[in-house]
Structure formats: structure tokens, C-alpha cells
Amino acid sequence: MKTYYSSGKLLLTGEYAVLDGALCLALPTVFGQQLKITHITDPIIQWTSRDHDHTVWFQETISLDNLHDISERAISGMTTSEILLQVLGLARQLNPEFLSENSGFEVITQLEFPRKWGLGTSSTLITNIAQWADVDPYVLLEKTFGGSGYDIACAQSKSPLLYQLHEYRPRVVPIDFKPPFSSSLFFVYLNRKQDSREAIRNYRNQDGNPKDLVAQITALTKAIVACNQLEKFESLLRQHESLIADALELPTVKESLFPDYPRMVKSLGAWGGDFVLAVGGDKERDYFRKKGYKTIIPYTEMIA
Structure with a gap:
């Protein structure tokens, strides 16, 4: 075997x-x-x-x-x-x-x-x-x-x-990415699965200059990897969400599902389903539970 x-x-x-x-x-x-x-x-x-x-x-x-x-x-x-x-x-x-x-x-x-x-x-x-x-x-x-x-x-x-x-x-x-604020990060399953192949087709159908987007996203990725302050991390994620939202001509997941959430929520992979990354503590996790999202996994229990 x-x-x-x-x-x-x-x-x-x-x-x-x-x-x-x-x-x-x-x-x-x-x-x-x-x-x-x-x-x-x-x-x-x-x-x-x-x-x-x-x-x-x-x-x-x-x-x-x-x-x-x-x-x-x-x-x-x-x-x-x-x-x-x-x-x-x-x-x-x-x-x-x-x-x-x-x-x-x-x-x-x-x-x-x-x-x-x-x-x-x-x-x-x-x-x-x-x-x-x-x-x-x-x-x-x-x-x-x-x-x-x-x-x-x-x-x-x-x-x-x-x-x-x-x-x-x-x-x-391979990199050593261990944010010092990882205890303030958690993943929430949105109770629906997204077809990544369909999402890619939708992205390809959008107009726009991919070179500009590529340069901006690359710069943000480098900044996020180097970031060691939670507030700055949230700001960088916010910028990233805004860029992708403009490219897809779609609202962000925070705008569409969690407009009253006080901290940052970011889509992961194909927009519209699967998991999101959220920033917050126990109080913020209760926010998602009250909305019916039962699968909430701390960052350190999800990431290798």
C-alpha cells in the first residue's frame, strides 16, 4: 500500500x-x-x-x-x-x-x-x-x-x-508568514460553495487594464507580507478588496453581506462563496454566529 x-x-x-x-x-x-x-x-x-x-x-x-x-x-x-x-x-x-x-x-x-x-x-x-x-x-x-x-x-x-x-x-x-496579530484573525464559512471556473470566466469577461491591476495587487501583496500592525493590515486588505471589486464590477463581501460589521472582512479566492477572512475577537465572532454563520475557525487552527 x-x-x-x-x-x-x-x-x-x-x-x-x-x-x-x-x-x-x-x-x-x-x-x-x-x-x-x-x-x-x-x-x-x-x-x-x-x-x-x-x-x-x-x-x-x-x-x-x-x-x-x-x-x-x-x-x-x-x-x-x-x-x-x-x-x-x-x-x-x-x-x-x-x-x-x-x-x-x-x-x-x-x-x-x-x-x-x-x-x-x-x-x-x-x-x-x-x-x-x-x-x-x-x-x-x-x-x-x-x-x-x-x-x-x-x-x-x-x-x-x-x-x-x-x-x-x-x-x-515559501515564506515565514506568521502575523503577530493572528489571534485577531478568523475564517467564516459563508454556507455556500462558489464555482471557481465560473468565477474565472466572469473575470475574463470584464473590461479594464490588467497590467495596472497586476502592479497594484503585487505591491499590496508585498506590503501585506511585511505588515506587523493590525490596523495597517486591515487598511491594506480594504485597498485590495476595493481594487478587485472595481475590476469585477461587484460589491465587496462586506458591502453585500456585512455592511454593519465594524472591522474588516475579506473575500478569499472566488468571490461569492466559501470562506472569508475576518478581523476581530470573541465579540465580533458572535456577530457572525447571530447571523447564522456557524463555521468559524481561528486563523491558527486553519493555516499550516
């Missing part, structure tokens, strides 16, 4: 603009996904996916013969079974020795976070399969789900990192 593991992800800065080359601050989470493989004699893959509570959310038996005729195509609209077949087939194309034996495998994936949280069910799967197949996870991502690849960098990292696309290739720099 072999076991592979990848970390989940949150994007603190650079959402959307990272696609055009902005420097972003990405945070691997303490929650991830495990993939275990065991050899079996039959030339099939017996696949089982388990959620954080160990309930089975997906099960499939795949004949290895079905991996021969996979062609690269958009996965939007595919079923889970079709997506899995696509990922495995393309991994095999990248490494013809992968799944080339006459025997098969029992595969079990185990999430450490609820799928609905949006912490990287797909990116951790891609990275785990890439490790198993001995292929480049960024290439496998590009051929399947697409995106900037920051989530792949997080999946392979044990610490916060700076991520940037340079001539369409990832640059990853």
Missing part, C-alpha cells in the same frame, strides 16, 4: 489578478486529502472517495481499458465519474508507464475537510494523482480543471507561499 497527501488552500491576496501575473499570498491549510492505493489482481480501479466524516460520497469501478481513448477536452458539465476517467487517462498520457500493468488498484481518498468548504477537493486530488503517476501536477491541472495553479503550490507546501505566473510558468517562494 502507498499513501499520498496534499494540503488544502486559501488565497489571501491576488484572487483573479494572479491569472494575469500578479504576485499572490497563498496559505496551505492544516486540512488536506489523502490518497491510498493497494495493488489488486484484476485490471480495474476500484475507487472510493470518503468525506471528512468517512461517509462515502463517490464510488466507481473503472476498467483500465477505458483509459486508452481519452482526449483533452473541457470538463465543465462532466459527471464525477467522467472527470475521474479524464484525469486518470490524461495522467497516463503524460506518463505511459502509469497504469500500464495487467493488474489494478484499490484506491481510497479521504478528505479532512467537508467538500462544501471549497478548500481544494479537486486540487488535492490532482496533486495526489500526479504524485502517484509521477507527472507534473501543474500540467495535469492545465489539461483538466485549469486555473492559476496556486492551489497546486499549496497542495505541495507546508508553509505559506508567494505565488506568481511568469510566462505561464509558476514561481513559488
Whole structure:
């Protein structure tokens, strides 16, 4: 039996603009996904996916013969079974020795976070399969789900990192990002999941000069990494939210959901769902609880 593991992800800065080359601050989470493989004699893959509570959310038996005729195509609209077949087939194309034996495998994936949280069910799967197949996870991502690849960098990292696309290739720099005010930061789940692929399409449809946005977001990312004062940190987050709101022509999450909240709230990754970062203490956390947001996680309990 072999076991592979990848970390989940949150994007603190650079959402959307990272696609055009902005420097972003990405945070691997303490929650991830495990993939275990065991050899079996039959030339099939017996696949089982388990959620954080160990309930089975997906099960499939795949004949290895079905991996021969996979062609690269958009996965939007595919079923889970079709997506899995696509990922495995393309991994095999990248490494013809992968799944080339006459025997098969029992595969079990185990999430450490609820799928609905949006912490990287797909990116951790891609990275785990890439490790198993001995292929480049960024290439496998590009051929399947697409995106900037920051989530792949997080999946392979044990610490916060700076991520940037340079001539369409990832640059990853691990950093020691431990804000002295981290006890005043927490994450709130918005009780809804956002489709990141749809969000990217919406961003691409907006007019505007991406070069200006890239330069401004890159400067803000550097300032946020260097910041050691909470008030300044909030100010930088506010500037960041304003820039992305203008680029998307959308209200900020604070304006749309929490206009009376006294401190800063920032969207993370695709706007409109998943988690937000909030600033405050116990009193402020009660604000969210009273509004029906039950999943509230301190920064130090979420970030690796």
C-alpha cells in the first residue's frame, strides 16, 4: 500500500489578478486529502472517495481499458465519474508507464475537510494523482480543471507561499508568514460553495487594464507580507478588496453581506462563496454566529 497527501488552500491576496501575473499570498491549510492505493489482481480501479466524516460520497469501478481513448477536452458539465476517467487517462498520457500493468488498484481518498468548504477537493486530488503517476501536477491541472495553479503550490507546501505566473510558468517562494496579530484573525464559512471556473470566466469577461491591476495587487501583496500592525493590515486588505471589486464590477463581501460589521472582512479566492477572512475577537465572532454563520475557525487552527 502507498499513501499520498496534499494540503488544502486559501488565497489571501491576488484572487483573479494572479491569472494575469500578479504576485499572490497563498496559505496551505492544516486540512488536506489523502490518497491510498493497494495493488489488486484484476485490471480495474476500484475507487472510493470518503468525506471528512468517512461517509462515502463517490464510488466507481473503472476498467483500465477505458483509459486508452481519452482526449483533452473541457470538463465543465462532466459527471464525477467522467472527470475521474479524464484525469486518470490524461495522467497516463503524460506518463505511459502509469497504469500500464495487467493488474489494478484499490484506491481510497479521504478528505479532512467537508467538500462544501471549497478548500481544494479537486486540487488535492490532482496533486495526489500526479504524485502517484509521477507527472507534473501543474500540467495535469492545465489539461483538466485549469486555473492559476496556486492551489497546486499549496497542495505541495507546508508553509505559506508567494505565488506568481511568469510566462505561464509558476514561481513559488515559501515564506515565514506568521502575523503577530493572528489571534485577531478568523475564517467564516459563508454556507455556500462558489464555482471557481465560473468565477474565472466572469473575470475574463470584464473590461479594464490588467497590467495596472497586476502592479497594484503585487505591491499590496508585498506590503501585506511585511505588515506587523493590525490596523495597517486591515487598511491594506480594504485597498485590495476595493481594487478587485472595481475590476469585477461587484460589491465587496462586506458591502453585500456585512455592511454593519465594524472591522474588516475579506473575500478569499472566488468571490461569492466559501470562506472569508475576518478581523476581530470573541465579540465580533458572535456577530457572525447571530447571523447564522456557524463555521468559524481561528486563523491558527486553519493555516499550516
